[in-house]
Amino acid sequence: MPAPDFGAAFDASPRPLLVIAADAPRYTMLAANPAHARAFATSREALVGRGLFEVFPAAPDPSTAALMTAIRASLDKVLATGKPDQMPMRPYMARGADGAEVERFVSATNTPILADGRVIQILSSTQDVTGEVMERRGEEARRLLMREVDHRARNALTIVQSFLRLTTADTLEQFRRVVDGRVEALARAQTSLAARRWEGADLAEIIRAELAALSPTGRYEAAGPAITLPPEHVQAMSMAIHELATNACKYGALSAPGGALAITWTRQRGGRALLTWSEAGGPPVTAPVEGGFGSRLIASLARQLGGEIVWAWRPEGLQATLTFEVAARAYGKPLD
Numbered sequence: 445m446p447a448p449d450f451g452a453a454f455d456a457s458p459r460p461l462l463v464i465a466a467d468a469p470r471y472t473m474l475a476a477n478p479a480h481a482r483a484f485a486t487s488r489e490a491l492v493g494r495g496l497f498e499v500f501p502a503a504p505d506p507s508t509a510a511l512m513t514a515i516r517a518s519l520d521k522v523l524a525t526g527k528p529d530q531m532p533m534r535p536y537m538a539r540g541a542d543g544a545e546v547e548r549f550v551s552a553t554n555t556p557i558l559a560d561g562r563v564i565q566i567l568s569s570t571q572d573v574t575g576e577v578m579e580r581r582g583e584e585a586r587r588l589l590m591r592e593v594d595h596r597a598r599n600a601l602t603i604v605q606s607f608l609r610l611t612t613a614d615t616l617e618q619f620r621r622v623v624d625g626r627v628e629a630l631a632r633a634q635t636s637l638a639a640r641r642w643e644g645a646d647l648a649e650i651i652r653a654e655l656a657a658l659s660p661t662g663r664y665e666a667a668g669p670a671i672t673l674p675p676e677h678v679q680a681m682s683m684a685i686h687e688l689a690t691n692a693c694k695y696g697a698l699s700a701p702g703g704a705l706a707i708t709w710t711r712q713r714g715g716r717a718l719l720t721w722s723e724a725g726g727p728p729v730t731a732p733v734e735g736g737f738g739s740r741l742i743a744s745l746a747r748q749l750g751g752e753i754v755w756a757w758r759p760e761g762l763q764a765t766l767t768f769e770v771a772a773r774a775y776g777k778p779l780d
């Protein structure tokens with residue numbers, strides 16, 4: 445029976461393997477198998493004879509620096525104890541086939557090679573665990589998504605119940621139309637959230653979707669910077685715009701042939717934003733003696749958005765200004 449060919453086994457192993465000298469702190473690389481060279485997009489010739497940490501950048505990014513620290517700590521532990529050490533999983537930036545950087549996750553088992561009871565070399569067996577990490581992240585994201593969907597569904601049902609309980613109308617048909625419109629606005633909010641995996645929704649998309657459902661596009665203008673609303677504000681904003689648009693179509697600028705509507709929004713300091721709703725060219729406007737359910741609903745929705753709404757009953761048309769909170773991530777670094 446032929447003797448085992450350990451060199452051939454080393455080269456044939458699909459697991460990346462590296463033999464390292466016990467010459468801390470340099471840790472000279474003595475041998476690398478083809479799998480190791482492929483895993484790190486290099487060649488054995490580029491590794492053998494060099495210190496392990498010489499192949500890393502002189503000024504590494506934070507994740508690479510953390511990986512280097514973990515490797516050194518594991519190798520030092522092997523030298524100190526003479527026992528194998530399992531290096532904790534660490535992320536690092538690797539270059540893909542197209543040259544672009546991609547995040548990978550790696551772990552390693554460092555095993556001492558002993559002679560006369562002392563460590564003379566270390567066998568490092570590397571394992572790419574990116575697939576496992578991505579699977580765990582995906583599973584956690586699915587769990588979070590299901591909890592978010594459940595929460596939003598319960599919230600939507602609560603809102604619908606309030607519509608049914610508080611909406612007033614002179615006839616059953618009028619009641620049906622009002623409730624249908626509010627439920628449809630709520631459904632559009634859900635669609636916007638689902639399109640972004642329940643991570644929020646674009647303010648401009650919400651405004652245009654609500655107005656498109658009630659009025660021809662030539663009757664209004666909407667303009668402002670890109671702002672992504674946090675998920676907990678999407679339903680409230682959709683409903684507020686729906687109520688304003690419904691009022692404009694029934695009593696305001698959009699009820700008259702020559703009427704027009706302008707909606708603008710701007711960023712404010714302290715993670716806030718300001719939306720201005722300006723109507724012109726509609727029937728004469730007077731302040732109501734007593735607010736109806738719609739105006740009370742809008743005021744309540746404004747509070748849910750962390751702000752308030754101010755009404756200006758101008759002769760030329762209603763103007764409403766809505767202040768609301770937005771997450772810091774909605775448009776980058778918060779303004780001072």
